[in-house]
Structure formats: C-alpha cells, structure tokens
Amino acid sequence: MATLRRALVEPPLEDAARALQGLLTAHRWVVLWGRCRADYEGRGASSSGEGDVLVVVKEDRSVIVHGPRGFRPLNWQPSGAAVTASMREGLLELRAVRKSPRETLTLTCSRVYLLSGLEGAVEPEFHMYLSEAEIRDILASNPSLIEEGLRIVGVERPVDPGFVDMYGIDREGRLVVFEIKRVKAGESAARQLLRYVETLRSRGHARVRGVLLAPDFTESAIRLLEASGLEHARIDPRAIYEMAGRRRSVKRVRGLTEYLGKGSAPGRG
Amino acid sequence: MATLRRALVEPPLEDAARALQGLLTAHRWVVLWGRCRADYEGRGASSSGEGDVLVVVKEDRSVIVHGPRGFRPLNWQPSGAAVTASMREGLLELRAVRKSPRETLTLTCSRVYLLSGLEGAVEPEFHMYLSEAEIRDILASNPSLIEEGLRIVGVERPVDPGFVDMYGIDREGRLVVFEIKRVKAGESAARQLLRYVETLRSRGHARVRGVLLAPDFTESAIRLLEASGLEHARIDPRAIYEMAGRRRSVKRVRGLTEYLGKGSAPGRG
C-alpha cells in the first residue's frame, strides 16, 4: 500500500521548499496546492497572474498545473522534465525544464495551502476497449463484416507518405484500400484516403478502390469521397464490440494502444 | 485568500465519504488521493484495476483522474458533470455522469490517503501569446515578412470545404493562398493546402499559387508540396514574436485563443 510521505497544511514557505526538495529528489508523486503565478516559455509562451493552483509532479517528472475550473491544465510539462525547487526572494520557486524542445515552466508561490507526497504508488492496470487498432484487427479477421468475397492481404502498411490501415482484394480481384475511423469520419479522413489512392494509382494500380470505414460520416467527407470516386461504408460498432468481447481486452501499458499479435517491449523510462 | 476546508489524512472511508459529500454539495475544489478502481463507459469504454490515483473535482464539476505517471489523465469528465459520492458495499464510490454524450465515470475507492477541499479559490488571470491567429494577423499586417510586393486581401475565408488562412495578391497579380502553421508543418498541412488550391483551380483560378508558411517543415510535407507545384516559406518566430511584443497580448478567457481585433483584454505587464 502506498504511504503518504508528507501532508503539510499551510506550512511556512521555507518548510514547504525544504520538504518539496526532499520529495523531488526521492522522485515522489507530489501535490502542491497554493497561491502561485506561472510562467511558461517554449513553443508558445504564457504567463499568469497570482492565483490558486494545484500543482502535480508525478514520478516520471511530468508536471501539471490546474486552476480551480476547467478540464485543461493551465500549464504543464510532459514527462521527463528536470524539476527543481528553491526559495527565491522570499518565494517558493518550482522550475520544470524540458530540453528538445527547450521549454521552461516556472511556478512562483507566495503561499502553500497543502503539500504532500506519496511513496510506493501502484499504477492501476488500465484497459481500453475498442481502439482503432482493435477495430482494424477485428475487421481484418472478419472481412465479411465489410463485404462478401473480400480477402484482407495487409494491415498498417507504409505508403509514401503515411500508412494504409488495411489492404484487401475484392471478389473481382481489385485492390481495395481501407481507411478506418473509430468515430465519425470527417473531411480530413477522406483527404487521407484520397491521397493514398492517388499514390497507388500513380504507381500503376489503375483499378484500386478506396473505402472509408467509419460508424458515421460528415457531409463534406461524403462529398469529397464521391467527387473522387471513392467509397464509404458504415461499420457497426455493436457488431465490432461483440466480436471484441470474444477477444482478450487491450491493455494500455504505458500509453494507449497496444494491440494483440505484436508482442512488444514492456520498457519503462 | 483561499482556505483549506478539510485535510483528512488516512481517514476511515465513512468519514471520507461524508466529508466528500459536504465538499461536493458546497461546490468546493476537491482533491482525493486514494487507492481506487475506475470504470468509464461512453464514447469509448475503459476500466482499470485497483491503483493509486489522484482525483480532482473542480468547482465547475470537471473531474480528472491521474495515475502516478504520465501527463494525460487516466480518466476524466469535462465540466458540468453531475458528481456524487456515496458508500457502496463498504467502499467509497464517486460517480461523475455527463449527458450528451451520455458518459459515466465511476471511481471505487478502498482507501483514502488524503482528502481535501479548497474554498474561495482565485482563478489566475492567464495570458497566452503567439497563437496561430495572432501570427496570422501579424503576417497580414506585415506582408513584407513573407515576400516583397505582396498584398493581403483576405483572412480566414471559407472555401468549400474549410477555411483558407490568408489570401494575397503577389506582385505579378497572381492569387496566393497561404496556409499557416505555428509549429513545424507536416504532411497533413500540405494536404490541406493542396486541397484548397485544387478547389480554387477547379473554379477557374488557373494561376493561383499555394504557399505553406511555417517555422519548419517535415520532409514529406516538402515532397508533397513540390510534387504538387506548391511552395513553402519559412517564417521566423523571433521576428513575429518581436512584432507581437508591440501589440497587446492575447488573453485566454475560458479556453485557449481569443485574439485581438474583437474588443479584447487589457495588455499584460
């Protein structure tokens, strides 16, 4: 079981700084609730006036700064940042620096409401269902869900440039390129498919078909497809979901989609 | 100054549930650190085994669930969710339900390390600089940053489908379509520009030029541009940034970019 390493309520800034330094050196998962200002410079640039923020520093040194409202963090730094704490002109300063791209996030706190760190946190095993990769695999194993007589001959194959989600040969022997979207497909999905089909046609596959597979389509996507001689076909999430039920679920190890049949590295850090 | 309304360390689950209910009814900003499992069902579906998570419920009822690693939350619910807490089979259950789309997030906690709420939090004033909109406006006001003799005749104009970032007439009287990216432009940006140019050409603008403006370009973007007779030009973020310094800053009111020219905020210091 994880243990709380500290829970300082309204500590003097010096105490907070010292505790924070200790927690950071020990690579703890840290939460700081305080009155701070934030400055960020990197790909973009931002600054904020003083306000109440919740700062989360995780074990992998990702930093997230939340305000009292809104889903998105006000500021952040992705994992791998160099995080340091210090006192500076009487204020607690927390800096998170990332290289490549070079980005700096600086928090300057005039007051700490709560500071706490957790040791030995257990990462929950996370299962995500019906990722695009899984949908693609299910369709590849059950091509009749798409059309009769279809044979899948390739999956996630590189074209220049990009990747075709799925290749097939239809009952008349024509090459079919599939682009799969797990949600409603917009114009950009259609553009992508068009691009692949054009590439293939320019390489002599005159009879290639292009099919956009999605549970739904925007009007402009359909217009673009029809104007370009491409097809679209609705896939039924329910049918896919039922197929998925018979497979093992997809496990999100560090990120999002790790799908079956491609044994990959556990690697962390 | 904001005040901590509670800071319960390792409370019994019943106490935590009671306190949590109170904090939620009072619409406080709440933090719960505990050993929980999470189940989500909605557009996607996910579940997790037990693990240590940090749950943040904000004043606007957005809910964010973070694990010990990674920038992205494991689960979340955007603002406006209906959040309730209760005891259920000896465990603390926190439910956040959103309608349209109907989505449910359920947290089931077997242990609470820390529970706390903050009252009277002050939202920091947030300023974001150099959004794409601002870059576009600066370029539109200073077309010589792009090329000599260029005259900008339109900005953010609808084409079917989509929007052209910027139109100009070059020194030879040709129509120029600009696509602007504030970061390195990839293939999809090139595809977007190509689409616009093709649309315009098909409408009789035979001599239209297409120019992708970005601080940098991926190799495949350049390939696609050159193969399609389109151009690309590097824009210097530094030069833009200096121009921006002379303008009033961009204020992020509720979301990300609210740019000038539309009755806006006082400048920053």
Add this chain to the structure above:
DNA sequence: AAGTAAATGTCGACG
C-alpha cells in the same frame, strides 16, 4: 447541433 481546424496538443511506433 454539426462540422472544421488548432493545440505548448500528448503519446506511441517506426525508420
């Protein structure tokens, strides 16, 4: 409400 594009997008995979 639906569609479209931006984002400090982040994240993972692959060359």
Add this chain to the structure above:
DNA sequence: CGTCGACGTTTACTT
C-alpha cells in the same frame, strides 16, 4: 531523434 497518425483527444468558432 525526426516523422507520422491516433485520441473517449479538448476547445473554439462557424453554419
């Protein structure tokens, strides 16, 4: 390390 595409993307903006 660059390039690429997915994402419960979220968010803002326009029709």
